[in-house]
Structures are given as structure tokens and as C-alpha cells.
Amino acid sequence: MINAVPLEWVLTVSAALFCIGLFGALSRRNMVGILMGVELMLNSVNINLVAFWRYLEPRFITGQTFALFVITVAAAEAAVGLAMIIAIYRNWATVNADDVDSMKG
Amino acid sequence: MELLIQIIFFLLAALILGAGVMVVAVRNIIHSALWLIGSFFGVGALYLLLEAEFLAVVQVLVYVGAVSILILFAIMLTRDVSGQGERLLFQRWWLALLVAITLFAAVITPTLLAQSWNVVPPTGPIEPGQPTGIAGALELGRGFVHEFLLHFEIAGVLLLVALIGAIVIAFEERNRRRKVLTLAEEHELRKRREQTSDANASESALSAPGHPISQSE
Numbered sequence: 001m002i003n004a005v006p007l008e009w010v011l012t013v014s015a016a017l018f019c020i021g022l023f024g025a026l027s028r029r030n031m032v033g034i035l036m037g038v039e040l041m042l043n044s045v046n047i048n049l050v051a052f053w054r055y056l057e058p059r060f061i062t063g064q065t066f067a068l069f070v071i072t073v074a075a076a077e078a079a080v081g082l083a084m085i086i087a088i089y090r091n092w093a094t095v096n097a098d099d100v101d102s103m104k105g
Numbered sequence: 106m107e108l109l110i111q112i113i114f115f116l117l118a119a120l121i122l123g124a125g126v127m128v129v130a131v132r133n134i135i136h137s138a139l140w141l142i143g144s145f146f147g148v149g150a151l152y153l154l155l156e157a158e159f160l161a162v163v164q165v166l167v168y169v170g171a172v173s174i175l176i177l178f179a180i181m182l183t184r185d186v187s188g189q190g191e192r193l194l195f196q197r198w199w200l201a202l203l204v205a206i207t208l209f210a211a212v213i214t215p216t217l218l219a220q221s222w223n224v225v226p227p228t229g230p231i232e233p234g235q236p237t238g239i240a241g242a243l244e245l246g247r248g249f250v251h252e253f254l255l256h257f258e259i260a261g262v263l264l265l266v267a268l269i270g271a272i273v274i275a276f277e278e279r280n281r282r283r284k285v286l287t288l289a290e291e292h293e294l295r296k297r298r299e300q301t302s303d304a305n306a307s308e309s310a311l312s313a314p315g316h317p318i319s320q321s322e
Contacts, residue, residue: 004107005114007222010155012213013118017125017144019209024129026201027194032134032180036141039172040125043148046160054155054239055222061240061248065256067160068245071167072260076267078172082179083275089183090277098195 002055010051017044029096031085035078042074113154121147132193134180142173159242 017040024037046067053063089095124144131137149164195201249257 004110008217009114009118010151011216011222013121013151015209015212015216016122018212019205020122020125020129022208023201023205026204027198028129029192029195030134032176032183033129033137036128036137036176039141039168040128040144043145043168046164047148047151050152050155050157050160054157058156058239061244064157064160064240064245065248065253067157068163069256069260071160071163072264075167075172076263078175079267079271080274082175083271085179086182086275095183 007051007055011048014044014047014051017041017047029098031088031095031097032082034097035081035085038081039074039078042070042077046070110154114151117147117151117154120144121151135177138173138176138180141176142169145169145173156239159245 021037021040021042021044024040025034026037028034028037049063049067049070053060053067057063085095088100092100094100121144124140124147127140128137128144131140145164145168149161149169152158152161152164
């Protein structure tokens with residue numbers, strides 16, 4: 001893998017996935033869609049961490065450990081975020097982010 | 106062999122990015138979630154290609170197994186399935202597109218042009234205590250009970266807190282809960298509704314031709 005694929009190809013894929021996720025998180029109206037964009041961004045960060053671990057310090061586990069913690073936090077974030085979406089749907093009967101504006105000044 | 110790895114890498118990159126684009130572009134939110142599962146699978150396979158087997162398994166278990174099912178359940182509970190006639194994106198979505206493309210250019214230009222990445226993995230004499238080869242699940246497990254013990258436990262506490270928080274946020278009190286009809290009750294209700302609408306229709310059909318006044322009422 002190291003000899004066949006240079007590091008910057010992996011970094012390019014990761015950056016492209018991050019930007020796709022960023023566009024989704026910024027532009028979708030559906031709150032579940034926003035959360036899916038955030039998940040894509042977290043995945044791209046994990047690709048970056050694993051790639052740097054593999055190419056720079058494969059003998060140590062720090063990179064993989066960090067990626068595992070990112071996965072943990074992403075799972076927690078998804079659980080809480082989806083619970084919030086369900087609670088908001090119950091009170092406002094909408095899942096569109098721009099309809100929930102009760103804190104608007 | 107190298108060519109094969111390159112081909113696999115490009116296929117995986119196409120899968121990840123294509124599925125990612127479909128996630129943000131598809132109108133139906135359920136299709137979007139299914140494409141997200143495809144993207145997660147591609148990332149897991151990329152981990153396998155990068156020789157991080159344990160992470161690949163965790164990716165499939167946590168993302169494909171748990172997070173995507175959670176998302177599908179949330180979509181099912183909020184019942185905004187097709188999104189027909191709704192705007193998919195915000196009005197100023199082109200601004201988000203501009204931000205994303207600008208960020209991509211700003212990140213990737215110095216990465217590719219101003220930096221040479223022909224990194225050599227640290228070679229030289231390996232000291233007796235130092236690990237050799239690629240760290241796998243064995244080293245990872247050993248690290249979790251030695252040097253990363255505190256982080257590991259904090260992650261466990263975080264998951265517990267998130268679990269309790271999710272239950273508290275999504276909890277609905279019993280007296281506020283909407284009544285869910287059983288199949289028989291729903292059938293009964295529909296029958297009654299049809300009867301009343303039939304009666305209304307026949308009534309209006311009777312009254313319509315001869316009594317123009319009743320129409321205006």
C-alpha cells in the first residue's frame with residue numbers, strides 16, 4: 001500500500017470527502033441530512049488519521065487510538081443529535097432546520 | 106501487485122466520493138441514508154487497504170451497524186420520507202458550495218504543491234523495548250489497558266452520558282403521548298369516516314340540484 005499509493009492521494013480523497021460533508025451540513029434543510037453531512041466529515045478526518053498513522057508511524061498505536069476515540073465521539077454525537085431531532089419533531093412537527101427559529105432575535 | 110492496489114484504491118475512492126455526493130444530492134432522505142451506508146463501507150474497506158484491520162471492523166460495526174440504523178430509525182420516526190414539493194437545500198446553497206470548494210482548494214493546493222510527501226518510515230536500529238512491524242489489534246488492546254487507560258475509561262463514561270442524555274431528550278411523558286391506534290381501531294375509524302362522508306355526499310347530491318340556497322350555506 002505504501003509503495004503503490006502515495007500519501008497525497010489518500011489526503012486528496014479525505015479532503016474531498018470533508019468538503020462534500022461540509023456542503024451537506026451547510027446546505028441541507030433536513031436536520032437528519034445535516035447530521036449525515038457531519039458524519040461524512042468525521043469519517044474523512046478518520047481517513048486522514050489512519051493514513052498519517054500508516055505512512056509515518058506504523059509501529060505505534062497512537063494514530064489508531066485517536067481514530068477509535070473519534071468513532072466513539074461520533075457515535076455519541078449521533079445518538080444525542082437524533083434524540084434532539086425526534087424531540088424537536090414532537091414539539092414543532094417539522095424536521096427542517098430553518099423552521100425551528102424560536103430563538104431568533 | 107502495485108497496479109492492483111492502485112486500481113482497488115481508485116475504485117474505493119470513487120465509491121466513497123460518489124456515495125458522498127449522492128448523500129448530499131439525493132432528494133429522498135431514506136435513499137440518502139442508504140448511500141451514506143455505502144460511503145461508510147468504502148471507508149471501512151479503505152482502512153483495510155491501509156492495514157488497520159481492527160479499525161475496519163469497528164467502522165463496520167459502529168457506523169454501518171449502529172449509526173446508520175439509528176439514522177434510519179430517526180427518519181422513520183419523523184416521517185418526512187419523500188420530501189416531495191419541499192425545498193431540498195437552503196436558499197443560499199451556492200454560498201455553501203462556494204465555501205466547500207474554496208476550502209478544498211485552500212487545503213489541497215499547499216498539500217500537493219508546497220510539500221513533498223515522500224516520507225520514509227523511521228528505520229534504523231530498533232531498540233529492544235521498541236515495537237516492530239505494524240501495530241495491530243494486539244498492540245491496540247495492550248495500549249488500552251496501559252498507556253491509554255484513562256482515555257479509554259473517559260470514552261466509556263462519555264458513551265454512558267450520551268446514552269442517558271439521549272434517553273432524557275427523547276423521553277415523552279405518558280400523558281402527552283399521542284394515542285397510537287391498533288389495526289382494528291383504525292379500520293373501525295376508517296369505516297365510520299367513510300360512512301359519514303358517504304352520507305354527506307348523498308345529502309349534498311340530494312340537496313344540490315333543487316336547493317341553491319343550501320349550497321351557499
